[in-house]
Amino acid sequence: MRRMLRQHPGAALGVLFILVLLLASLFAPLPYDPMGIDGGATLRSPGGEHWFGTDGAGGDIFSRVIYAARVDLSLALAGTVLSLVVGVLLGLAASSKGKGSERLVRGLDAFQAFPLLILALALVSLSGNKLYMVVVAIALINVPRFMRLLRSEVLSLRESRFIEAATATGASPRRIIFRHLLPNVWGIVLVQTSLTVANAIVVIASLSFLGIGVSPPTPSWGSMIRDGAGNMSSGEWWIAGFAGLAVVLCVLAFNQLADAIGDRTARTYR
Numbered sequence: 001m002r003r004m005l006r007q008h009p010g011a012a013l014g015v016l017f018i019l020v021l022l023l024a025s026l027f028a029p030l031p032y033d034p035m036g037i038d039g040g041a042t043l044r045s046p047g048g049e050h051w052f053g054t055d056g057a058g059g060d061i062f063s064r065v066i067y068a069a070r071v072d073l074s075l076a077l078a079g080t081v082l083s084l085v086v087g088v089l090l091g092l093a094a095s096s097k098g099k100g101s102e103r104l105v106r107g108l109d110a111f112q113a114f115p116l117l118i119l120a121l122a123l124v125s126l127s128g129n130k131l132y133m134v135v136v137a138i139a140l141i142n143v144p145r146f147m148r149l150l151r152s153e154v155l156s157l158r159e160s161r162f163i164e165a166a167t168a169t170g171a172s173p174r175r176i177i178f179r180h181l182l183p184n185v186w187g188i189v190l191v192q193t194s195l196t197v198a199n200a201i202v203v204i205a206s207l208s209f210l211g212i213g214v215s216p217p218t219p220s221w222g223s224m225i226r227d228g229a230g231n232m233s234s235g236e237w238w239i240a241g242f243a244g245l246a247v248v249l250c251v252l253a254f255n256q257l258a259d260a261i262g263d264r265t266a267r268t269y270r
Helices: 002-007 009-026 061-094 099-111 116-126 131-157 161-168 173-184 186-209 221-229 238-269
Strands: none
Touching (some): 002 009, 002 238, 009 061, 061 131, 061 186, 061 238, 099 131, 116 186, 131 173, 131 186, 173 186, 186 221, 186 238
């Protein structure tokens, strides 16, 4: 990891940004209550007292952006872990020979015929904006990607000479999977995991922007962008601007990390 980050300054900066953001969110509220309001300090521009300014209710934008990182990143990471576990299991099942794997793939094709983001919106809305349904919605969108990726990689590896040799020596299917197949696909899985976190952040921000998912007064980057969008025309850009910048930087950080992991693992297996 140290070698990879030294060779990829962009990924190193991205990881540093994510770590600082996570550590700051753990110590929130900092320096103001992110859910507090101050009628005497509404719509103040960024300055020494309020670093990122205040919103229409007098809430401190800096404190709300930091606290929103705790909420949004937690949901993104939880949804990614669920997507990873379910997608890997389904990918391994779909890569086996037999009618069951073919039916699983056909079922996935039928499922992907639905607009998955709209399906996620419906699920979260019908659940009454429960946060666990946001995690489920992220999984619904990303499980097919993990499944297809792992299935294609495993199917290509099954034709390799070392798999044939392991089979010829009497290795069990479980040993072939965990000793020979999974160690050779971990790099591409890690790349997809990093990209999935970035995609999950965008999905959570989109849901919050539409008023679904994280409910007020809990801060979320998407809801902050929605609340500040109407003030952009009158010059109060900081309400939506800093929340949008946080989304952009987080997505960019995880994309840079994915590039670094992909380059490192590709060089390892060449």
